[in-house]
Amino acid sequence: MNSRADTGQPQTVTGDTPIVEIRNVIKDFGGVRATDNLSLAITPGELHCMIGPNGAGKSTFFKLLMGTIRPSSGTIHFNGEDITRLAPFARARRGLGIKFQNMQVYQELTVFQNFFVPMRRHHKPAEMPELVDRILRRIHLTGLEDETVKNLSHGQQQWLSIGMSIALEPKVLLLDEPAAGMGPEETASTAEIIKALNAEGMTIIVIEHDMEFIRSLNSRTSVLHLGALFAQGSYEDIERNEDVHKIYLGKA
Amino acid sequence: MKRSGIFGILGLLNGPQTMGRGWVFWIGFVVFVVLAYLGPTHLGLKPYKINEFLISGFLAASLSILWGYCGILSLGQVAFFGIGGYVWGVIGINLWDSTGNTHLAFLGGILAPTAFAAIVGAAMFLARLKGVYIAILMLVLSLLLETFMLQTADPEVYSIGKAVLGGSNGLRPASDIPNAAFGWGESVVDFNGRRAEFYYFALTLLILTYLGLRMLLNSSFGYLLVAVREDPDRTETFGYDVRLIQLAVFCIAAAIAGLAGSLDTARINRVDPEVFGVSANIMVVIWVAVGGRKDLTAAILGAISLEWLFLWLTTSGNPEYATIVMGAILVGVMLIAPEGIFVFIGERLRVLFGKSGLFSVERKDSVI
Ligand SMILES: Nc1ncnc2c1ncn2[C@@H]1O[C@H](COP(=O)(O)OP(=O)(O)OP(=O)(O)O)[C@@H](O)[C@H]1O
Numbered sequence: 001m002n003s004r005a006d007t008g009q010p011q012t013v014t015g016d017t018p019i020v021e022i023r024n025v026i027k028d029f030g031g032v033r034a035t036d037n038l039s040l041a042i043t044p045g046e047l048h049c050m051i052g053p054n055g056a057g058k059s060t061f062f063k064l065l066m067g068t069i070r071p072s073s074g075t076i077h078f079n080g081e082d083i084t085r086l087a088p089f090a091r092a093r094r095g096l097g098i099k100f101q102n103m104q105v106y107q108e109l110t111v112f113q114n115f116f117v118p119m120r121r122h123h124k125p126a127e128m129p130e131l132v133d134r135i136l137r138r139i140h141l142t143g144l145e146d147e148t149v150k151n152l153s154h155g156q157q158q159w160l161s162i163g164m165s166i167a168l169e170p171k172v173l174l175l176d177e178p179a180a181g182m183g184p185e186e187t188a189s190t191a192e193i194i195k196a197l198n199a200e201g202m203t204i205i206v207i208e209h210d211m212e213f214i215r216s217l218n219s220r221t222s223v224l225h226l227g228a229l230f231a232q233g234s235y236e237d238i239e240r241n242e243d244v245h246k247i248y249l250g251k252a
Numbered sequence: 253m254k255r256s257g258i259f260g261i262l263g264l265l266n267g268p269q270t271m272g273r274g275w276v277f278w279i280g281f282v283v284f285v286v287l288a289y290l291g292p293t294h295l296g297l298k299p300y301k302i303n304e305f306l307i308s309g310f311l312a313a314s315l316s317i318l319w320g321y322c323g324i325l326s327l328g329q330v331a332f333f334g335i336g337g338y339v340w341g342v343i344g345i346n347l348w349d350s351t352g353n354t355h356l357a358f359l360g361g362i363l364a365p366t367a368f369a370a371i372v373g374a375a376m377f378l379a380r381l382k383g384v385y386i387a388i389l390m391l392v393l394s395l396l397l398e399t400f401m402l403q404t405a406d407p408e409v410y411s412i413g414k415a416v417l418g419g420s421n422g423l424r425p426a427s428d429i430p431n432a433a434f435g436w437g438e439s440v441v442d443f444n445g446r447r448a449e450f451y452y453f454a455l456t457l458l459i460l461t462y463l464g465l466r467m468l469l470n471s472s473f474g475y476l477l478v479a480v481r482e483d484p485d486r487t488e489t490f491g492y493d494v495r496l497i498q499l500a501v502f503c504i505a506a507a508i509a510g511l512a513g514s515l516d517t518a519r520i521n522r523v524d525p526e527v528f529g530v531s532a533n534i535m536v537v538i539w540v541a542v543g544g545r546k547d548l549t550a551a552i553l554g555a556i557s558l559e560w561l562f563l564w565l566t567t568s569g570n571p572e573y574a575t576i577v578m579g580a581i582l583v584g585v586m587l588i589a590p591e592g593i594f595v596f597i598g599e600r601l602r603v604l605f606g607k608s609g610l611f612s613v614e615r616k617d618s619v620i
């Protein structure tokens with residue numbers, strides 16, 4: 001895990017070649033500049049946290065990575081390959097998995113059926129029950145495989161959405177506010193789920209507002225502000241950074 | 253929990269994406285089919301009246317898989333019906349003298365609309381067109397076809413071999429549009445569209461299409477259709493090219509609509525530009541919405557029963573009120589059962605028989 005305190009500077013390659021790298025990416029929505037010349041690199045195996053005030057451009061960063069929106073300028077690399085022009089499904093096939101900010105589960109299907117779609121690409125139906133059981137255990141949904149998803153609690157649906165992304169067996173997992181709307185206990189469990197996945201080698205980028213949650217992940221953290229990288233460093237560095245506190249209070 | 257082997261043939265017929273599974277349903281199905289076959293001989297059904305209903309069943313199935321299962325509403329589904337009908341007629345007229353059957357007419361009546369759907373669908377889906385734009389575009393396309401066919405009155409310009417497109421009068425020479433006919437030489441079997449023989453032929457095809465679609469919908473492809481309906485963006489992030497799934501179901505739906513159009517031209521030995529009209533397009537949407545778009549069985553039953561009801565209203569009592577009564581019934585049904593009347597009934601039956609495990613097998617045994 002990288003904990004260099006190079007606050008303020010766009011991250012350049014340290015050691016390993018980055019698995020995800022965006023260079024000078026600008027994204028304009030009409031008059032709004034959602035990301036402003038953003039450059040960022042993620043090393044393989046890293047657990048990377050991303051924070052920033054509302055509208056800072058965090059979700060836009062994920063959508064650019066996944067390809068649901070295209071940058072106005074700049075490039076996006078995955079595993080050394082330029083994927084700037086690839087469609088989302090092609091990026092998914094290369095190993096990018098995502099849970100978007102809004103909940104994305106198939107409401108009218110059962111929990112088990114929800115896993116069918118992400119798993120079908122890599123596994124035979126006969127293998128699925130065991131694999132699903134294994135994932136359900138990780139995300140605390142054991143025994144609920146035949147429940148219709150719309151009957152699950154909000155937190156359970158968030159976990160299911162994470163579980164579906166895991167089922168894809170991605171190289172890099174993008175989680176946009178995985179603990180949104182959860183109580184303290186569920187939030188803590190979510191942090192444990194993420195740490196366990198990362199410990200097994202999955203590269204993970206997490207966007208969150210909940211600082212308690214970011215603290216428990218205790219990993220390299222980037223701060224976005226007005227579409228640009230405002231600060232970067234270990235969790236303690238960020239916590240100690242006065243300027244970061246200011247932007248959250250709206251003074252910077 | 254054992255789920256293996258569910259991908260077997262029978263499992264695919266049974267669920268989970270189609271309503272009605274388990275013994276009670278299949279016994280009911282067999283009884284229904286037997287009664288349908290006995291209809292003309294024992295129940296007093298008049299083939300010249302009800303043959304048309306079977307064709308509605310195909311059209312409803314076609315829109316149900318497209319709209320109900322994959323979430324793509326088309327307000328121009330009869331474009332494919334009309335193309336199928338015209339192509340069937342043109343080929344039928346031209347090849348009748350030399351072949352004495354309509355094999356190639358059926359082939360063309362199915363393949364031509366499918367090819368047309370592939371081109372239109374590729375343009376729409378690759379451009380990632382969505383929702384209401386597709387619905388409207390398809391309606392416009394259907395109306396353009398109607399306008400085009402209406403101005404084909406000049407036989408000097410608009411003839412294909414012996415077939416004259418004939419503008420608003422429809423395909424000519426009308427008397428020479430053949431019946432559906434299969435076989436060679438002496439052993440040709442011919443189905444007169446006003447008689448029971450056509451009824452048995454169309455009914456058999458409808459049942460086979462129904463069972464075939466059930467298997468398709470309950471296969472992993474059917475899952476993808478529902479996944480695309482529920483959340484296309486999420487499905488794409490799982491590595492599926494959603495556009496190709498949409499294109500595939502669009503083409504399959506067009507093929508079935510084309511088969512329906514072929515059958516209809518064969519049934520009445522005519523086809524005219526009205527097949528492409530607004531009211532034809534809207535009728536299909538109404539059948540499917542009222543029956544229940546998200547279920548194949550419900551959509552087909554919806555089409556047949558609404559056609560039947562309308563016929564009954566227009567031929568009994570005060571036909572001048574038929575449209576108003578029909579409208580009132582439609583509004584009533586949509587208020588009481590927004591998911592469709594037969595889906596509503598199916599859900600009730602499931603509750604009724606569910607406890608005994610007869611009407612639907614346990615959910616967990618039918619997950620895939
Ligand atoms: N599709 C869009 N069209 C127009 N503007 C957009 C669009 N998506 C995002 N924006 C704008 O871009 C900016 C960045 O939005 P983004 O969703 O990336 O912020 P965020 O950091 O994820 O915020 P939050 O913490 O509230 O989720 C905002 O000003 C937002 O209004």
Ligand SMILES: [Mg+2]
Nearest residue numbers: 058059060101
């Ligand atoms: Mg966001």
